[in-house]
Amino acid sequence: MFRYRVTFRKEGPARWIGHLDLVRAMERACRRAGLPLWYSEGFNPRPRFVFALPLPVGHIGLKELVDVYLRVPAGADSVKARLAPVLPGGIVVVAVVRVPREAPNLMAAVQRASYVAEGGLDPAVTPAAVETAVRAVLEAKEIKSVRQGKAGRKERDIRPGIFDLAAEYDRGELRVAMTVKAGQQGNIRPEEVVEALLRLGGLPGDAMDFTFYRTGLFVVTAGRLVGLG
Amino acid sequence: MLEIERLLQRVEKPGRYAGGEYNAVRKNWDRVAVRVAFAFPDVYEVGMSHLGLQILYGIVNRRQDALMERVFAPWPDMEALLRTKGIPLFTIESRRPVRDFDILAFTLQYELTYTNVLNMMELAGITLTAAARGENEPLVIAGGPCAFNPEPLAAFVDLFVIGEGEEVVHELLDAYIRARREGKRRTAFLRDAADIPGVYVPSLYAADYFSDGRIAGIRPLLPDVPARVTKRVVRDLDAAPFPTHPVVPTIEAVHDRGMLEIFRGCTRGCRFCQAGIIYRPVRERSLERLLADGQELVRNTGYDEISLTSLSSVDYSQLYPLVDRFLPVFKPERVSISLPSLRADAFAVEIARRLQEVRKGTLTFAPEAGTQRLRDVINKRVTEEDLLRAVEAAFASGWLRVKLYFMVGLPTETETDLDGITALAASVLKVGERCGVPKGRLRVTVSAACFVPKAHTPFQWEPQADRETLREKILYLKRRLKDRRIDLDWHDPETSFLEAVFARGDRRLSAVLLAARRLGCRFDGWREHFDFARWQQAFAESGLDPADYAYRRYDYSEVLAWDHIDTGVSRDFLVTEHQRAYRGELTPDCRWEDCLACGVCPELGVAPVILEVRS
Structure with a gap:
């Protein structure tokens, strides 16, 4: 499991989508980007996205954070380059960095x-x-x-x-x-x-x-x- | 723009209006010759689940000289804000007023959205009545299945497109651009448009009535306007454009998955079914095209589920090969394949079993009627044995819940048929027990819709059972379905009554729609907004009795309000089917048996496209 921290803005039309819809939008964008998402085990395997803190609908986020987990390593720059063009309007990648797998949970931090x-x-x-x-x-x-x-x-x-x-x-x-x-x-x-x-x-x-x-x-x-x- | 942002702050689901969805198209307003607003007269989540929208959106926006944007019915919280702030209805993409567009195009999927059509026009600031509309207002057009009986909306819509839109939309836009260039007035353009096959211009026709209210005739007002308008049909679906870059909704749609249409049309011949007539003939898309489109769809949307859509997907002649070729491609990508509904047989369950490794959902079957006798009447060629075998296969493969669709109030129905529904539900439970479904998890849902006679079907002459009778039938089922493992859902008889009125309605109903709109009716298909008392008042004010439309048995000799709309299926075929229904005679499917001479192929110059004929 390889962990990437994506910093993004949530503005423009994306300002008006709720947290659950944002999670779904992020997952779909990663799939469009062809990122090798890591999936959980079990009957209903799910990819893992850990957002730092839900942003209320209507607020503009200038430095939002999500940890994305991949099953094979990729360069942080390449993750950014692949993700940037396939995001819905108003979600803008600012930066992607690789973080150690054992780093504290983003949401808890x-x-x-x-x-x-x-x-x-x-x-x-x-x-x-x-x-x-x-x-x-x-x-x-x-x-x-x-x-x-x-x-x-x-x-x-x-x-x-x-x-x-x-x-x-x-x-x-x-x-x-x-x-x-x-x-x-x-x-x-x-x-x-x-x-x-x-x-x-x-x-x-x-x-x-x-x-x-x-x-x-x-x-x-x-x-x-x-x-x- | 800023004003709209402020509205978004105050509505329950601003995502319905915010736009910015992936694959949404923003084009330069000033660089196109024609701008179309595609209007879906229901809420965003419903409209975004509609394949027709995505098809037309793709086609029009691929043209250099045209743009299409979307608008949905604003939910009442947004409507109230628009009204108090005096902000006109706007499109999603550019947030421009709908009134600024050249063409406002409605899709008519359900009769109970008609008040939303009027309400949206009013919120847009567009004159409701076509005859009173100014030259600088948008041209209002409409299509979709309900356009096959366009008459209730004839007073409001400039032109209707009858049938499949993929090709005619180009002819229509070309004609519009030409008329514009030539400086033609709207009436002159409409006269030209009436020459395009599949285009119906209601203002070029007049309806005459007998003193008892029945229709004497519907006739063209000009000598060279066609007496009947024949539907459009795409001969080769493989050659037609398919939306592999659909707009991906950012808030969850009702059907939040990729849609891959595997064929169009259905000739199973259920006698109540309008789709089965108006989308004839069956045209399957090739395996190669589906494989290519399916993969492109996944790449371009990021969906993790693709639905193989059609009117009865298990009937696709190459379903096994299709699934066999999709699974190895999709599985590593964690994309699942789903089917919208299942035929009630073991083959269908076998397919479902292969598609769903995790059997989490409910399997849905539509026996439609409770006894073999009544299933024969409606030509639903499913036996109780088929159904129970299907259910057994489902329970044995791990499903815990089964949903059964039925209709109440079908022609010739008696108490025995209702008892048949409860008996069938009980048998399904018994099968579940026998298959060892864990106690406390076994569930059967019985869903009872009310029969609505629809235009162009063999049952178009049939009366609808009155509301009291329908209610009693539902209560009867409720009393008999006492097992706690059986749930009963039902459709509201009053809603179904209105559906029947407008499904067979004529031009005079436009007065009722205007009154209903004025009284505040909209979102009539939504229980929380439907107000029957207002509708009753609207009918009373207009001096029309809705029962005349819904409860009357129409005579074969009568002129029907939709007789000037031609589906290609002959009237003789419908009459024969209607009579066979009363004799309980089954009619086979022309996909697998001989041609039944319904008329559609010779009339429209088309032929069924079936990849592999079953031996």
Whole structure:
């Protein structure tokens, strides 16, 4: 089994496909590329694709990651060259690197994600008001966020999961950059942070109207963020 | 564009409208002479499972001078947004308003999509009634199986294409481009188009009625317009283009696999079946062509499953050799082969067994009726013995679930025939037990559709059983199928009633469609959106009784609303078949026995193409 880490963008029309559809699209693209996919044993052999972290439908991913497993080795450049032309619109390969087979599981490794959210505010809102809002979030002891899950409404505190938050604001155009907790446990969604920012800052607007970009996925090593991919 | 992105943010499945699919074609708008929007009047996942779309998309986009883009019926969440934001219906590829296209081409696969046809036109901002449509609005055309009775949509559609589209689409586009160049008005173009074989221009015909509402006649309004329009048929399917680069949907389609059409047409002769008449004669594609196309399809799509499609794939005369040659090529690539439905016999199961190493799914058979007597009436030449042997082979090879398709309300049906359905289901269970299917896993699904008399079939004159009767029949089955290992699915009698009305409807129904659309009917084929009360109101407002269309026995002497559409099959053949049905006489299949003189070959100048005649 040979393991390749594919860094890709998910943008344009591909922004609107869900995670399961993305998995299927990636598998089909690899088959079109003629990559020698590794298959599991058993009655229903499946290829193995491990994505770092599902990207919610509608978000744009600038540095998404998937580990692809092949049964015979190939040059990382050749994998990239074969895959690039056969991807659906909006999925763009950025880089392919070979990773050791025993490297930690990609999905389990992810601890932080960085996002940028862009949206419009009422131009009457002042830069000072935006600064105050950012401070309000950072200084809050606790930020309750309600999420509508399949099992009903769930309330939790998202404040401990917000590590970094900054805003740029110019005449109604707001750009929020953040680093938040990510992964299989305690994952923070950037909409929740933007909602909190608007709510705590008393700013008019709806997080639904923002465009979200995931700009990076990270592990924490000795207290420092190290980018994956 | 930005506005559309905002809409996508707010709908349940934005992937339905996002585009960007692999093999989708984006062409330069300004470099072509004609732009066609192919409209599938149902949701994306259904439309993307349709082979006809992929065939025409490939053909038109291969032309230098034309482009085709796709549009599907927007789901009600998207529709509501389009209406409130005042954004006109747009195509997937370029997100241009449908109204900007030269031609809007609908495919009519099911009568219950007609309100979606109107709704899509309205959302596009196109005048619904053809006669009132402006010169700068798109030409609205339609094809597909339901176009074989085009009359209910005659008021809205400029022209219908009757029959197979592969060749006529070129003639039509050429004529359109020529008329454009010559600066012809729409009416002049339509007059020219009526000379193309297979093209029906409803505005060039008038319907007359007797005082009791029956049709007196449908006649051309101009002297040299043909009195009957004959369907188009592709003589040599091997020479016809086949979509080996189909658009690969990015969200999961209903049939999410590659489609390889192995033959067209079916002459098994089931007397209720419209497809069996309108796609005649049988034309098999050659082994070589299928092998080449199949491999190309896999290479170009990345699908891990290829479905060998046709109206009854097990009847392909070279199925064994085909499978034998596909398996060694596909197996290392982990591509599986599937068949859409199975003939009820052991050969079919043997084929299925070879195709599926993992027997995970359900095997489906269609005995259609519960007793031999009724199966003889409908010419379903399957015996109970055949079926039980097939089921036995299925259970013995590891399948745990079997699905049986039946129809209720067939002509001459009695309670005995319904008892036959329950008896057959019980026998299947018994076979499963005998074959040692693990307790608790054995399952039989009985699916009961309501009989709908369809135009151009031997049963076209038959009344449909009324809704109450159909409901009682279904309840009767429900009461009798008490074994917990048997599930019963059924089709809604009210939906089937409307299907019957439009399947045999005439031009007057256009008023009903307009009223129904105005009352908010759409997605009528979807249980969650179907509202029968609205339909009843629409009929009442239009002063038409739907029962007149669905429940009446039509007389042989009557003019039928579709008599001016010619399938090539003679009326005499249909009458004979209808009468043989009542005598319970079986009619053989001309693939394996003598010609039955249905008329299609001499009438259309074609012949069946069968690779190997069974001895």
